[in-house]
Amino acid sequence: MSFGDDEDILQDFLVEAGEILERLSQQLVDLEQRPDDTDLLNAIFRGFHTVKGGAGFLQLTPMVECCHLTENLFDILRTGKRTVTSELMDVVLQALDAVNQQFELVSRHETLPPVDASLISALERLVSCEDVAPAAAPEPVATAPAPAAAVPDGDITDAEFEQLLDALSPETAASTTPSVAAAGSASDISEDEFEALLDQLHGSGKAPGKTAPAPAVKAGNTDDISDDEFEALLDQLHGSGKAPGKTAPAPVAAAAPAPAASSSASTSDSISEDEFEALLDQLHGKGKAPAAAAKPAAAKPLPQAPAAAPAAATPAAARPVEAPKAVAAANHDRETPPAVETTVRVDTQRLDDIMNMVGELVLVRNRLVRLGIGSQDEALVKAVANLDVVTADLQTSVMKTRMQPIKKVFGRFPRVVRDLARNLKKEINLELVGEETDLDKNLVEALADPLVHLVRNSVDHGIELPEVRETAGKPRMGQIVLSAEQEGDHILLAISDDGAGMDPVKLRRIAVERGMFDEDTAARLSDTEAFNLIFAPGFSTKKEISDVSGRGVGMDVVKTKITQLNGTVEIQSTMGKGTRLIIKVPLTLAxxxxxxxxxxxxxxxxxxxxxxxxxxxxxxxxxxxxxxxxxxxxxxxxxxxxxxxxxxxxxxxxxxxxxxxxxxxxxxxxxxxxxxxxxxxxxxxxxxxxxxxxxxxxxxxxxxxxxxxxxxxxxxxxxxxxxxxxxxxxxxxx
Missing domain, CATH: 2.40.50.180 (CheA-289, Domain 4)
Structure with a gap:
């Protein structure tokens, strides 16, 4: 696949999408633990939406298709039509895996194959909500409004607005004009009726039926209305106790300038929550709720209308409610200079070259320091001493440019633990500590595979089945802690679990059975030496080989890799309480x-x-x-x-x-x-x-x-x- 002139855009997309996909992997696992976290739902929705947008610009159709369906599913989750379940998360994680595979193909400039039909079918089934009971659907009906969704403190929901109207006395309904009565009895209001209602609202500020002429107040007037006027407005809207239109706030949108109201009413049957908020701002410039509406609106005083609202009357013809926000944003842009970029992307090969040159400088420094020791020239000795200090500072600074947070490695483990725990029918909570600890980028990449082996080993060998844990008096859910901290010029990584622990007697017996030691030699092994037997090639405590463990290869690879990094591994274990593996590696290998x-x-x-x-x-x-x-x-x-x-x-x-x-x-x-x-x-x-x-x-x-x-x-x-x-x-x- 060739991208031609879009090659630079592709590289930017790979960097941005790669970071988003890394975050999504952990966010999805967190969402399964916190299904009611609205901010997390929104963040995941935005992540898939952003990747879809970039893929669409580059015409990566299969990636767009997969992201679009997943994005729709999270939109449904946000509206409450569905809830987060383990089965749903299985499908979403499969979709993320598919996007990651597509991402790898794009990075290699390979053509993307069509998305797996079974995955598309599973996503479409979830999006369609066919398996959801009708009662669970959030779409409101005329006779039984859906329960109010959770909203930020101080906001009033559509259901609460309808309840307010229902609570008001219908006695004033008789005084409404025929057009208003029709609006109260029908589910929708016509444009003529809507405009007539606007004329009534913006006459002298009094309820219809009084003698004040309708054009007494200009449509664009943003003056405040009194509590009595607001009550009269509610009386006009009440009709049969239902708000006209598809949603309760629809008629009240007329508080925007009159020319815009006609356009708004002709293009949409309902207004958004932001538009309703803006309407309330215009109605209550002083930020005081009317007496009749004090009960539902008491949670949050309405803000004062913006001073720039009258000036926005002309552009409001296109978008009546958002116009004040646009004007405010424009004014803000004129006042605030654009932020200056504080970061720059540098190719890693260039950093490696700089590090190599600093290494050569260190060698020259060492040579000069050795020569300066026997010199009688005081000026030369001082110059060499200064060079020694500057070189050390330069070396430290360059090393910091190569540092990356170990979070880049830790980020993959929530998904690893989640999938493996479901496969083994275990309940496990993973805790990450010290994710911001910095480490040389080469070490970050080199430690990824050994840590995966160790974490999988803790899940498979360490944590017991929920029933076994209950029998032993432990919580059903096991705990695994993956931590990182800096100690001098080394990094300490620890993988701890509260599982069954390691049995040194059993390990000695297996060593004898495999011919590694005779019985006398094995008996003289300390517990720590017995624990280290698991690093021997071919050594395994599993009697049956599975797709997770049993071949005795993983831990041998772990020890070999860490030794190559000039690191060490230490095992601490207590029967019935758990195991702790501590890895110690240098900050840098250069x-x-x-x-x-x-x-x-x-x-x-x-x-x-x-x-x-x-x-x-x-x-x-x-x-x-x-x-x-x-x-x-x-x-x-x-x-x-x-x-x-x-x-x-x-x-x-x-x-x-x-x-x-x-x-x-x-x-x-x-x-x-x-x-x-x-x-x-x-x-x-x-x-x-x-x-x-x-x-x-x-x-x-x-x-x-x-x-x-x-x-x-x-x-x-x-x-x-x-x-x-x-x-x-x-x-x-x-």
Whole structure:
């Protein structure tokens, strides 16, 4: 599909419609929880209407058709002809899915196929209201008006207006003119009768039948009328106790200028609520309700008529009631200058290029700082110090331009939880906390799939069926909380549920059954280590495979992905109370703080996020536990590995009489010690990808240029342990 000259318009449409469709997904789920939320109904209606308008301009007919029917359905929901049900929401969500699929095709410039006929049929059936009982229809009838719909405080509904007329005494009906009596007895009023009524209303302000000439007051006069005059008006309108015309306010529209009244009466049988409000404004310029109408109108004093109303008499011939609003808007536009745009759209590739250049600047800064340390030139030292500060500020600012709220990820989960809960016959409420927490856009995209796996896992494995929860003394509806918060230069994401929790005994038994451990080794696993077994490839607690879970693939993918992001996963669980998974990831992936170490003459970088503590220790105090060299730190045995043995040369044997630096790092929930020759210090580095010959090397995450100009390899600790450590199977799921 080619859009030719409309390509720029298409790009604007894709940006705007994409944002609207993201919001609609969450709004629709919220509406199912709050079906009486009028503002939410209106927002969804406007969302589909806006997408339809843009699609129509680009001649995307299938998208227009789908949005139009959905928009009509929400218009019916707004009028109260239908109510929100789960079955109705199923159809609406299918329509949203169809629009999203069409949106993806449009973004790829592909031709849109026709909308699924079954979806169109389902929407048309809902719009037609064929399955709704006639009594539920909001269309008023002459003998039994429909109950008044909820309106803002101070407004009077059509039903309330009719009740007001019914409550008034019909004794004055005898004094009405034949034309008015006819209007009271018929369901509609003719144009001649309507104009005659206007002449009576704008004579001397007195009830018909008196001698005051009709043209005494000009049709365009907006002076106030007295309470007695308003009562006389109601007496004229009363007739048989029903308001003339299709709706009660229709005859009263004559309070607008006379030339406009004829046009209005000839084009429509009824007036809108806004027009009725404007009419009341003209009738009661002082904002005081007449005595006879005090009871229904007491909720809100009527506002004073606008001063500009007489000046609007000429343009009011086209649109009598809206003319004062148009004049006011025009005056406002003349007085208020147009707002200046405060945002600009920038291609993400340009942001990435800027970030790369800032990364190079950081490397140069590091080099200059290293050179300035040994310099005796005070001016040079000050200049380097200033450069250091400015570079740090620039780095922070550029990083902020790449930040996006994690709401972009969180927004999809209400729909995921809703659909999965209905599929599993569970009742679940999802709570989102910290949606405005900012995160690097690359991390936002990378975290989407792992979080989906974890949320689905909480719904499927965590929350019990409603009957089971009731038996356990819990509410039928389960609770899942998805939260995000910033902690230093890291983001903490947590998925919590109040479900059944995890059974460490069961997890150990499954590990033995699958041959991962023998019984003795499995028995020595702590509860936390048992919980981490769920991250092992192929590990699953489900006995039956379904379309939701059971294959033991999802959690393995989650752990691998988060590890690639230099993040960690921690599991906290209590039987019968629930489970909490905590993900910790850095704010950005572009620049990484590291601990620089030396192995003989080669420099390596350990990600600082993994470093727990550093010791200078006597290696003669090590012990052998289960064939693994360990060192005791605070009464805990920590495995010890010599990085030189893996990364510099082999075979190699160390001298146990030597002292050495030991770096304690955290891998999952376990800690290990790395023996290194020398510690250089902390340094922020820019990660550079490895060349083709080194790509895929176990234990290597990338390379960087150090402050002294040399190249250092950045270590990938989990993959290095899996490759070199003894009992590597046990490191695969920690």
């Amino acid at each position: 620049i990484m703080p590291t601990l620089m170490i030396m192995l003989e003459n080669q420099t390596f970088a350990l990600p600082l996020a993994s470093v727990n503590e550093i010791f200078h220790m006597d290696l003669r105090k090590t012990h052998i536990v289960d064939g693994q060299e360990c060192i005791a730190i605070r009464d805990q045995a920590i495995p010890l590995f010599h990085l030189k043995q893996w990364l510099v040369k082999r075979p190699w044997q160390h001298d146990k009489s030597d002292f050495a630096h030991v770096v304690i790092v955290t891998v999952g929930t376990r800690r290990v010690g790395f023996v290194v020759d020398q510690l250089i210090g902390q340094e922020e580095v820019v990660i550079k990808p490895l060349g083709k010959m080194l790509q895929g090397t176990p234990g290597m995450a990338g390379a960087t240029i150090t402050g002294d100009g040399t190249i250092a390899l950045i270590l990938d600790i989990p993959s290095m342990l899996r490759r070199y450590a003894r009992g590597s199977a046990s490191w695969g799921h920690n």
